[in-house]
Amino acid sequence: MKGMGILVMGSALIMVVFVIIMPFVQIFFQPVRGEITNIELRTEAYTMGNALAAAGVYMGSALRFSAYQAMHDTGMQGGWDAIPAGKSFQAGEGSYAIWHNGSDVSPSEDELKASLGKSVAAWLGKYREKGFRFLNDYSVRLPVYSPVLVSEFTGSSFSVSAMPDSRMSIQKGSQDGSTNVLLERTASLQDSFSYPYLELFR
Amino acid sequence: MTEVELAALAIVVAAIVGSVSILVTFSLLQSLVEINARVELTVAQEDAGSGIVALMASRAGQRAHAEIIGMLEIAEVNDAAVTQTLGKMGRSLQVYDDNGTAVKEYGDFSGGEYTDIALPGGRKGRAGIS
Numbered sequence: 001m002k003g004m005g006i007l008v009m010g011s012a013l014i015m016v017v018f019v020i021i022m023p024f025v026q027i028f029f030q031p032v033r034g035e036i037t038n039i040e041l042r043t044e045a046y047t048m049g050n051a052l053a054a055a056g057v058y059m060g061s062a063l064r065f066s067a068y069q070a071m072h073d074t075g076m077q078g079g080w081d082a083i084p085a086g087k088s089f090q091a092g093e094g095s096y097a098i099w100h101n102g103s104d105v106s107p108s109e110d111e112l113k114a115s116l117g118k119s120v121a122a123w124l125g126k127y128r129e130k131g132f133r134f135l136n137d138y139s140v141r142l143p144v145y146s147p148v149l150v151s152e153f154t155g156s157s158f159s160v161s162a163m164p165d166s167r168m169s170i171q172k173g174s175q176d177g178s179t180n181v182l183l184e185r186t187a188s189l190q191d192s193f194s195y196p197y198l199e200l201f202r
Numbered sequence: 203m204t205e206v207e208l209a210a211l212a213i214v215v216a217a218i219v220g221s222v223s224i225l226v227t228f229s230l231l232q233s234l235v236e237i238n239a240r241v242e243l244t245v246a247q248e249d250a251g252s253g254i255v256a257l258m259a260s261r262a263g264q265r266a267h268a269e270i271i272g273m274l275e276i277a278e279v280n281d282a283a284v285t286q287t288l289g290k291m292g293r294s295l296q297v298y299d300d301n302g303t304a305v306k307e308y309g310d311f312s313g314g315e316y317t318d319i320a321l322p323g324g325r326k327g328r329a330g331i332s
Contacts, residue, residue, distance in 0.1 A: 015216055015217075015219065046249040047249060047251055050249070050251040051251065054251065054255050054317060057258045060268065061269040061319070062320040064269050065269070065320055065321070065324075068322065123324050126325075127326065133316075133317070135250055135316070135317060136315050136316060
């Protein structure tokens, strides 16, 4: 009987050891069950949205600077973006527009608007071709602006509208390539100017 | 019953009790582990630059600050007024021309991040706003 008691005790001891050890063995081979996982999804969508908004502000100020420059350039050409043949004369190294040659040959309001629009579009192109970068890392793709329309000269003010060929956009992907965010924004530009520009040519 | 039969019976009973104990223990432990297992999911939305956009888009009279900042290098600017405006907004400003030369500095800029600005004459500069 003593031998049987030892056998029973031994069996029980083996079972106890199993009971204690096996769960840990199981956890070791199935680590996912007990793992506490921290996942942080960092999304830059709002910053990208800010980049688009800032690009809109950038192109808005670019439109104003382009209009100022276009008014200067067009004025220097007598109201044309390029002086038409037969309406210029040479004086020294300069070429000047003829406004009166027995009759009024100065640019009409429509010609002035068209010339101003072309010049604004050319200057806007300089700003958009350099792209726009926001907070070092966010590059916004800017559209081509054409045509640029100049409104009627009403009193001493007029407005300029620039039509984009597409929306402005920003695209950014995560480093591991798992996500790719594309945001777009309407890109049309319009502003008004209070200058008696037409009166300069009358 | 002989001693051998008793021993065999004892082993069988011990094996059954042990197996049941193992299953119950596994189940309890797994339940505990599953309760403790949690995925901490954080969605961090970065919203950098909203203050810069607000400053650039806001107007002083008929002009947006983006235009005013673009003209700082060429215009006769009331620096005290600019400093006062930036002070009210709690911001500092550093403006660079298209050659990368600092043309205006208001306050201590140490942010290290720059945003493009339009300059007159088809040029593009940079502004550091913090």
